[in-house]
Amino acid sequence: MAGFLKPAGKAKMKYKLTLALFIAGLFLNSCGGQSPEKTKQAKEYIAALQAMKLDDLKDQLKKDTAQLNDLVKTASLTMQLTSHFSSGQKSVVQKSEPEFTLNNNVSKLAEIFKVYCQQLYFNQDFSETYEENKLKLYATNRFEFESRYSLTDDNHIIKERDSLFKPFEQSIETVEKSYFFKGKKLQKKDIGLKRIDSIETEINLKLPVDFEKFSIEKSEKTTPYKNQTIEVESIKDNIAKLKIPVQIYSAIIGYQGYNHQNFRMNSSALSSTPMLEIRKDVKNNLKELLDIFSAVLKTDDADEAKQILTKINQNHLTAKDHMAEFNVYFSGLTEERIKELGDIPFYEEVAEKGKNVIAAENQFVFVEFPDDIRKMEVFVATKFKDLHHTSMVKFNNHRSELKYFDVNQPNIVYNTYEQGKGLTYGISNKDGDKIIPARFENLKQVGNDYFIIDDKLHWLDMAGKKMVALPQYQNYLQTLKPGYDVFEKFGNDESAVGVVLNRTKVILPFEYHRFDKYGTLIIAHKNSDVDEMYDLNFKQLPNQGIKNIQTINEFIASDTKYPLLFVAEDDKRKKALTDKNLKLLTPFKYEFISPFFEIKDYYIAGIRTPDGSNYYYGLIDQNGKEVVPFIFENINEELDRSGKLKYRMKNKAQATPLGVFLKTYGKKS
Secondary structure (H helix, E strand, O other): OOOOOOOOOEOOOOOOOHHHHHHHHHHHHHOOOOOOOOOHHHHHHHHHHHOOOHHHHHHHHHHHHHHHHHHHHHOOOEEOOOOOOEOOOOOOOOOOOOOOOOOOOHHHHHHHHHHHHHOEEEEEOOEOOOOOOOOOOOOOOOEEEEEOOOEOOOOOEOHHHHHHHHHHHHHOEEEEEEEEEOOEEEOHHHOOOOOOOEEEEEEEEEEEEEEEEEEEEOOOOEEEEOOEEEEEEEEEOOEEEEEEEHHHHOOEEEEEEEOOOOOEEEOOEEEEEEEEEEOHHHHHHHHHHHHHHHHHHHOOOHHHHHHHHOOOOHHHHHHHHHHHHHHHHHHOOOHHHHHHHOHHHHHHHHHHHOOOOEEEEEEEEEEEOOOOOOEEEEEEEEEEEEEEEEEEEEEOOOOOOOOOOOOOOOEEEEEEEEOOOEEEEEEEEOOOOEEEEEEEOOOEEOOOOEEEEOOEEEEEEOOOOEEEEOOOOOEEEEEEEOOEEEEEEEEOOEEEEEEEEOOOEEEEEEEEEEEEEEOOEEEEEEOOOOEEEEOOOOOEOOOOOOOEEEEOOOOOOOOOOOOOOEEEEOOOOOEEEEOOOOOEOOOOOEOEEEEOOOOOOEEEEEEEOOOOOOEEEEEEEOOOOEEEEEEEOEEOOOOOOOOOEEEEEOOEEEEEOHHHHHHHHOOOO
């Protein structure tokens, strides 16, 4: 019997190497064979058979042989999901891609790996019915690890780290060693709905540094590689379907193909799922036991029969018992039951029921190319640089979207699963105590105390342990200080936000499109493209001629720690530098003020040329002082590869260290 999924539309799929390794480990660790010795059970079984008269023994073994033949038939099970998420693109390739190569800067990648580990956090999935050892092919893990190595504090991407290390992220293995709750070690079985504080984690990455390749011709049905066999189910049009042993699959780092014009192509999409098959050792043990029974049935010598029976060992009996247990489930399956479960739940149920006899020893892989395939090449890593790190990883709702939880007193959405009803959702606290029972089919958290239920905003009344509908608002956005929340309303086909005290008293009307808070300063951005400034008591501050205002680094992606400075604009669109107290550090005279990517104390400013057609560039410092004259045709915000400042003067591009630049062109005090 095989399970199949129809393609679920065309979409790009993120390739995750660790899936097969996890599943293989799940099965192999849960059902490793015992040594073929005579255990007490085996000895007792053999003794019971040997005590029988030869005719009675043969009658018993005929019955057992019939059962074994049935088990051997079931042992031919192969089950796979055949869903493929296509790139959705096919074209005629008329130019060869470069041959696959490794250009890994190992020392640089090891440096980024260190940062990855230092900035690794985990998020927790709260499920009342979580089962640790149950196979869930596409379900969320209890703990999801994610690193901020490629993000700045304000969630901008650090391009170099992201581009260099992103291809290796999915190969990182995290091993959870110990769990801590309220500073004390907690056993895994006792976690329940408790919000874990930290996890002692072993972090590993096998970085490929050398590789070899093998080819697969379109006409081939099998391809040998290192004493193993890759089976080719089909190579049709631009898609190859392969059955690859897990040991090979885990080391594959790339695929390339050749079209009928012999142009080399890179793969455009990959999909893979583990194949469920009865383990080879189980099949072998059943066959050996069947051969022993057959040999006994052929002899008419009672002593010879007793001697043959001594070949039975514990592995034979374990294989028979486990297969018999699985066969009861398997033979009881009906088309109605399979249809009721659906493809993926059925696949997962078979894996769970057969975990004592089933292994994911092969991976079913789809490899898609832009054009039709004549042959393909598979690149397999042969040498690795092993990177290891052990870290105490902390909980952090660190995703780039809004931080919904109060870290110290969080209200947490949890779920529970009930057969026939599916998932329902409720709310608990970090100690694992339930505040609202799981009775909602849809529950989305948008704030620590605010939730969307069936597309309607609700507030969690902690004292009354109930959900209170807020039909007057469409959404909750943020809390500026305790009790003072920003809500969103819709009207006249537009949305607007305002500040409301305790959900009832409007403090700032619904006339704004965003609020930003910086320490004690609140900037209210009006829909009319005018900004207003308030203190934490919502007293409006003098605008100092400011029409719009933003942080100095609001539109730049850098991990540089900039001081809290603002670029203010007046009604003539001239810019000035201001501090966090709205003190103007410069007059409104500049066309722009921009930060460097890697320099925090100096800023690029521009003024109009006399004819108004272009800009002259100069530098100001964090106090607003002009430190070089405005005589440059350009100053680049990015330094060159050697860390030099790039600029243009008298139509000549130049680069020099910042210190030399300031000394050469700096204004005298």
